[in-house]
Amino acid sequence: MATTGGSNMFFDASCNGNMIFLGHRDPVFRGPRSFLSIDDMSRKRPFFSTHEELIEEEFYDEQLPEKKRRLTTEQVHQLEKSFETENKLEPDRKTELAKKLGLQPRQVAVWFQNRRARWKTKQLERDYDLLKASYDSLLSDYDDVVKENMKLKSEVVSLTEKLQAKEMNPKEGVAGPRHDQLLPHNDNPDVIEGPVKAEDRLSSDSIGSAIVDEEGLQLVDSGNSYFPGNDYSYCMDLIGNVQAKEKNDYPKMDLIQSEEDDCNDVKSGYFSNVFEAAENQNQDGDGESLGWWVWS
DNA sequence: TTGTGTTTTACGACCTCC
């Protein structure tokens, strides 16, 4: 008795008269899955698709134990076509396909199982790529916002210092600076001009940070401001804009946070774009239609 | 030719649904 296959597949070319074992045996022996006569073999032998192939392989089979055979290209083509229309296999369709392709129904079922597994693996890879691209894009946007934030903070600090300097020396200069004179001349957002409080330098990432500390605001708002109304309003608008920006300029991040709060519906909210894109991409023709795919 | 990595076929174990 010749035995082959690590998964308990065995073949007995000599036993039981004209009967042979064909199939697999469980680790705990419960008998072969099928007994086939020689005649049955020519009709039902699993790994051959056509009678011609069976004859062609006869000598080979006499010499070697049961071998795993690949399906022919035509068989695979037909199976792929069937899989495209419906990736699940009803019993009727399985029987019909098996008959049509000269395979055992079990082979057709196994082929569909493996095909679904392959498709799932590929789909996971695609989803990963899409999510990664989306993440990279968001990261880039976030970096831009952070840079813009730092630039605006440095502007505020610069203007505040100028205001304080003017308050200390009200006699300097006859007229107050115009708007364009208040604008900072600092092209490097990372460099904060003038003397800046330590906490101002350190507080670059929190909404409640002391961009303009209360002392500074009180100074500006003392009623003794050097600046005429328009300039004062300008400064306050600027400060307000900065604060509003810090509070409101992260819509995408807020949305992601909300999705994190509710992970049950992966396809809703922000990620819906990703999956819609994935579906569109697939429908656009990389050969894998998603028409029947049910996200779970 | 041979060693090695990948793909394909097939199975057992386990899970879910009817």
Next chain:
DNA sequence: GGAGGTCGTAAAACACAA
């Protein structure tokens, strides 16, 4: 409980570089 699903894995078949 049976049918059919997924998951993990074994092993044959295949591809390809050295």
